[in-house]
Amino acid sequence: MRFRIRKCPKCGRYTLKEICPVCGEKTKVAHPPRFSPEDPYGEYRRRLKRELLGIGRKEK
Template identity: 45%
Template sequence: MKIYRCKNCSKYTLEDKCPVCDSPAVDPRPAKYSPKDPYGKYRRLAIKEE
C-alpha cells in the first residue's frame, strides 16, 4: 500500500488520482540519495529554474 499526494490541492490519498480534484497524485517522498548520482546536476538546475 502506497500513499500519494495530489499536485494541485496537496491532499493525501491511497489512489493514483485525487478524489477531490481528479488530478494525478504523485509519491511525496524524494528519490534516494546517491553520491554517484549522474543526473544530480541536472535535477538541481531544474529546481533552480522553478
C-alpha cells in the first residue's frame, strides 16, 4: 500500500484504517494527486471549474 494515512470525510479524523473507528464512515486517502508538469487533464479541469463558477459567460 502506497499511501497509508487516510481521513474521514464525515468527522475529519485521520486514521490508518479503511473505516473510521469513531463514526464508521469509509475513509479517503489524505494525500493530494501527484503533480505533473504536462498536466494531461488540466484543460478539462479548468473547463469544469469555469462552468461551475460561471466564469467566461457572456451576459446579455
